[in-house]
Amino acid sequence: MTAPRALRIVGKSVPRKDGLAKVTGLAAYIDDLTYPGLLYGTTIRSTIPCGEIASIHLDFDTTGFTIVDVRDIPGRNVVALIDDDQPCLVEREVRHYAEPILLLAHEDRERLLEARAKTRIEYRPATPVFDPERSPKVFKRLAIDKGSLDEGFALADVVVEGEYRVPHQEQLYIEPNGMLAIPAENGVTVHGSLQCPYYVQRALRVVLGLPAHRVRVVQVETGGGFGGKEEYPSMLACHAALLALKARRPVKMVYDRIEDLEATTKRHPGVIRHRTGVTRDGRLAAMDIDVLLDGGAYATLSAVVLSRGVLHATGPYRCDHVRVRGRVVMTHTPPNGAFRGFGAPQTQFAVEVQMDRIAETLGLDPVTLRERNALRAGDTTATGQRLGRDTSALRVLREAVRRTDFRRRRRALAGTNRGLGLSLFFHGAGFTGAGEVKLASKATLELVERGVRVRVASAEIGQGSRTVHAQIVAETLGLPYDAVEIAQADTDQVPDSGPTVASRTAMVVGGLLQRCAAEMKTRLAGLTPRQYLKAHGPLSVTKEYRKPPEIEWDEEAYRGDAYGTYGWACDVAEVELDPDTCEVRPVRVTAVAELGRVLHPVMARGQIEGGTLQAVGYALVEQVVMRDGRMANAQLANYLIPTTRDTPAIDVVLLERPYRHGPFGAKGVGELPMDGPAPAIANALRHLGFDVREIPATPERLMELTRKGKGL
Amino acid sequence: MRTPLSPLRLFEPRSLRDALRLLADEGPLVPLAGCTDVYVSLNAGAPPGTRFLNLWALDELRRIEVRGSTLMIGALATYTQLARSKPVQARLPMLAAAAREIGGIQIQNRGTIGGNIGTGSPAGDSLPVLAAAAAVVVLQNARGRRQVPFNRFYTGYRASVRRPDELIVAVEVPAVDGRQWFRKVGTRAAQAISKVVMAGVRADRPRVALGSVAPTVIRATRTEAVLAETGDVAEARRALMTEIAPIDDLRSTAAYRRRVAGNLLERFWADTGIADRRSPIAD
Amino acid sequence: MRFTLNGKVVNVRAHPMKRLLDVLREDCHLTGTKEGCGEGECGACTVLVNGAAVTSCLVPVGQVRGARVTTIEGLKRHRALQEAFVSEGGAQCGICTPGMIMTASTLGPSPSLDEIRSALAGNLCRCTGYGGIYRAVQRAGKKKHGGRL
Known part of the structure; x- marks a missing residue:
């Protein structure tokens, strides 16, 4: 993960722009x-x-x-x-x-x-209607078809079916709205x-x-x-x-926590059904997937959440015959909405647990099954997108297996209270399909006496957008990092750079800024900002999103290049079970991720660690108790997120494979780590003998599985 | 915070005498110790009353000391004090263990044993320990003191024999013979309300007490009798199932609590049965 | 109501049951102490009272009469800790950070990972997964004692 020697600032963990204000209590939030x-x-x-x-x-x-x-x-x-x-x-x-x-x-x-x-x-x-299966109203339906299911199933030796359930999840930002x-x-x-x-x-x-x-x-x-x-x-x-x-x-x-929990959006719960045809030697011949999401009372962003959900529903696997059907429906519950991962954690939980069940059925180990089917450069996805050289599914899988000595460790743990499981996953970076074209985002760079000022609508919400944008601009212009200042995201001051979502802030908005900086460098022609301003007066450069010519998406047919590129990752989770209580302690998660180019190692690691822990919570403890359409546990004493003592050791391994349309090769990173830990943990529990198909895998659920003979 | 303050009144005595007099003259008042429970209610807009009595300044209720064979714990002793106290560690290690598992350190620095007893939540973490230790609650009013065995203190869900003019001033713990054992099962590893909590003492007459499995903390006397008479833990487990009445709630299910209570009983028996004399209480 | 706030004696007129959190933010204009839940679960409002970490949303101001209260604004002698939170990625969105740093400031020298995890169990962070926070506290602990960075 070392950057080329030529880079001075990109790839270095420079001090974050908002760091000092945040550690001294001076940073002013809305309630201040x-x-x-x-x-x-x-x-x-x-x-x-x-x-x-x-x-x-x-x-x-x-x-x-x-x-x-x-x-x-x-x-x-x-x-x-x-x-x-x-x-x-x-x-x-x-x-x-x-x-x-x-x-x-x-x-x-x-x-x-x-x-x-x-x-x-x-x-x-x-x-009221609370059961999405009985909903009278469908907000959105989506379909992906590739090849012919009949042909696919005809080639299959074995068919594995499964139904998977995922719950609401609260974002639980510590500052309420x-x-x-x-x-x-x-x-x-x-x-x-x-x-x-x-x-x-x-x-x-x-x-x-x-x-x-x-x-x-x-x-x-x-x-x-x-x-x-x-x-x-x-x-x-x-x-x-x-x-x-x-x-x-x-x-x-300013909402108090109770109101924020009761009234605002959550991650969409869902039911995902798989019917998979496989050959005896473990090749995916046909994938038939049905995705049902509960949108809550209004459509809000449900259609796009469903879109990302179905586009990730096959996982990072090649298969010639695929049918994905998705629908998001109305229930009389508060609307569900955006949450890191945006549909992909739901559908990749299902496919990754399904993969372990297929491996079990065939008597293969989970690594071998995934190696046989992982997407490679030149393969096509379910929408027919032909993948480029930055397709790293096999690479992250092999690295994670090597680092954890997966096969041997798994054998060594057999018969103990510990289980080991893995998940292989991907996440499309940036908006889906033609979204970026429709957004037509803009970024502006303005020359000031001390250097330059970045004007973008990207919101710093902790992810480090100010810092990464400044790095990209400073690197491109050949200015010191401190010479780049960031304007507040104020619609009177900044152009519409699009929303701060979809892992697009570094990759897409950062890319616009790189282009702004490159043009500004030409215009400066060797002058310092001060010299230029004195000689020529004010200078600012604005750039608008330009679609890379090879990216094509057909919204009607749902065919083509769903995303410009994907981040790839593999998680290995080790868990320990208390046989008296069925409490599960996540011991260690090894997260291997390919992010294109790592712009800021400390912050990239922080994104992976933070996303991983949110997903550990999703897998094991976080539970919205809905009673008559109301969140019954709308208090932090009753909706629990992981504390320091619930947190596994998280080993982060960052791999690079530059994406040619990302700034310095960077891809999106924010959401990727949310997709993998839940299935990796479920698969570790499967290794322990629990047939987990629904999360959170609470001790109560595991105890119930034991009672039914599907556990231990 | 969802409770308006203007209708609330706080009485601030300087001494225990003052406090008892205020209780007699101005009562009923809601006593305030570390406030870790009352302010949660105030925050949710469900105040437990409108008139409060601030005990926090009464340092005379903070002492932990040994008198003869009895461990005397002042009602305002915080969990941090309990966890660090040498006499508690030596005589009642299961209480030190319970104190370390209550909330985070911020709560341990404020929450008090008297508050835990007074609140009387069936999930109160220190309560099974006091039950298994056969502790005595010391109640005092302006006229005098009385001592109530802990196991007769509660009369129902969050209800006790404490009269409105009485304060919990201390808890007295006689010497506990035998090996002590404590286990809390929460929804997460730290800072969680118990789903099942158990304290046990392994002696000729074993003692077993549980929280979160009935409207109040309970001493499982039939279970204890089976253990004392037969040492047959499977039989004791069957007895335990007749003594507990857990419910489904936001945090867990009755079925889970029953199984875990049974499993913990067996674990207690196995952990304390070995010859190894080291304390089975893990940090 | 007199108490010592960040080394200076202050006199506040407030209902004695007003939360210390609100007195600090509204009456004393120190907004570095944050409210995340109002029920003592998240630790964002952590301050020190007589040197001990408490959640100021659960403390009536009447109970700090005569006490020493320290907030993030008055935290002295912990610059290394604050700097380490920046350099190690211990702060992302920053809303839990003041409370987290206040609790961490009560740790002894060179704490072990286990001690850090126990001490910070009452401070929730949703951004970092806690890794950056552990590294920051450990780094500051070493720096304080002249250890290698």
Whole structure:
């Protein structure tokens, strides 16, 4: 993973731009901001999952309160996203628990608490649907077909079938959602904790009926996102803005943890069914896959989550005859949405457990089966994408097997309380299909006295975007790292670089910045910034996304190059079982990942470690308990994420194989590590004798498997 | 925080005498020790009352000392104090072990044994230890003290014999003969509410106490009797199943709790049966 | 209500049951202490009271009368720890970082990995997987004692 000698800054672990402010407590997050005349806002939400509002009663003295309901919306009552089906405030029909109905603001938070307690809403309840299999409404269907299933199954010696279930998962950024809206002349400014400034701006324009230049969105320091601040902030920003505009005063709305857990998005739960035809020697002859995701009450981003889900449903394997059918449906639960991995962790859990079951059926070891079928350069994926030389499935597999001495260790552990399992996986970097073309992202580089200023809409949410962008620009321009400053993600100051999602910030936006920097270098023609400014005046360079010519995607047929490139990884998990309690201790996870080019080793490792632990939580402990459409365990004492003592040793191995369209060869890294640990852990439990097909693999579930004779 | 403060009142006595007088004159008051439970309720908008009595300043209730053969633990002794206390480590290692597994260090620095007893959650981690140690709760009001055997302290779910004008001021633990054993099963490795928690003492008359398997912490007396009379752990396990009544809740299932309780009983018996005299309590 | 905050005596007028967390952030304008859950689970609001780490969301200000309170803004003599959090990737989004550093500052010299894991079990981090945090604390521990970096 050593970078070529020519690189001075890229590939080095330079100090992160936001480091000092964060370790001294000076970094200002949304709840740290205040304004003169500030009001606090709160949301009155539905307490039934399905029905109609019959009446609203405000049993308190409303003097001094600002009260907003659906009639106060000057524009359209919709949180603009894809299908525009989610209202900003309920008009009559309630589709889920904790749906926003009424907004209140007051300068005294105690009065707000009292008012909340004295706001009564009466309903005409209707019968909710919680089981996605019985949903009356399909938000989106997708189909991928390759070859002919009949031909494929005719070639197969054995058919293995399986049904796999994955749960809700809460992003659990440690900073809950928050927004602060300030009325401006003829418009509004909204500051907030968010990932996508321009998504929020568009939502505000639609709800407020204002043109873009009257709506300013500023991202402040954001305490984690993981997808959870991709779409929901649009809703909250609209609420804060409606209150602020009505009150003509600044309004801050910061959710407490309970509200954040009950009302905001989660990872889509799903049921994935596999029917796989294999030859006796372990070649995949036919893959028939059905993906069902629970979208919750509104479409939000479900269609794109499903898209990524089905595009990763076969795992990183070659197979000539594939059918994937996917659908995401409505239930009367809070909408599910973006969460790191975005559909791929769900479907790759299923295929990777299915692979171990196939290996078991054939009497092959899990490595051999994967070696026989792993995608290689020149192979085609299920959508017919022909893979390039940066196809590293075999390489990461072999490296992980070598590092962990997988086969021998697995034999050595047989009969003990420890199990060893692996998973092989990939993750498409950047937007799916033609997404990047539609986005047409822009980035701007501006010359300043001390160097340059980066103007992009990418949100620093902990992943290190400011640092990586500065590295790319400094390296390209031949300037010191400290000579690059990063403008705040403020729609008045930065162009639309697209959302901070989909592992695209380093690869796509970083790529735009590399092009900006290259042009600026030519324009500078050897002058320092100061000299240039003196001689020629201001200089700024803006670049727009350019599709690499060889990438072709047919959205209608769902054929072609689903992603520009993929990250590849293999996880090996070792777990230890307590036979008395069926508690599982993850002992060690070895994560081998190929990321194109490692721009910042410390941060890349941090991405892999952090994603891996989120996925360990997904596999073993994290559980949203839904009762009558309501999250019943909406407290951190009851929705548990891993602590230091639940964390395995995580060995990270970073491999490089530069991607020719990424800056310095970089691919996306953020989501990849979320996809593999859950199946690796499930397969380690399989090694221990547990037929795990559903996560989280809680002690209760494992105990139940033991009782049914499917464990130990 | 979802509870408005203005309706709340905090009484701040300077001494135990003051506190007992306030309880008598102003009661009922909700006593506040380390607040690790009450503030969770306040945060959720479910205050346990509106009038509170701050005990935190009463240093006289923080002492841990040995008097004769009895270990005296002041009600305000924190888990950190318990875990570090030499007398506790020497005489009641299962309590030190329990204290180390409660919350993170921030909670251990604030949570108190008196608070754990007073809250009376069936999942309270120190409670099975006190039950197995045959501890005595010392209650005091303005008129005097009384001692209640721990195993007669609770009358039902979060209900006890403590009268509104009484404070828990201490817990007294007589010498415990035999090998002590403690095990907490939570939802994760640290900072978790118990799904099953068990304390045991291996002696001629073994003692077994469990939390999270009934509305209150319980001493499994029938199980103990079987162990004492026959030493047959399989038989004792059957007896235990008649003594516990776990439920399904957010954290676990009744079926799981029953099996784990049975398995822990066997583990206790196996761990403490060997000749090795080292403490079986793992750090 | 008098107490010592970061070495200086302060006098605050507040309801005695107001959370120390809110008093610090609103009355004392020290916003480095963060709220993540309000129920003592996440540790983001960790401060030191008389040198011991506590979650300030569970402490009524009435209970710090006369006590020494230290927040991230007043953390002295731990620059090595703070710097190591930057260089080792111990801080990503940064919201857990002040609380994490406050707890870590109570560790003894050259703590073992096991000691670090036990001490920090009450501080949740969702970004790092804790690896960068362990390395930061270990590096700072070594630096403090002149060990090799």
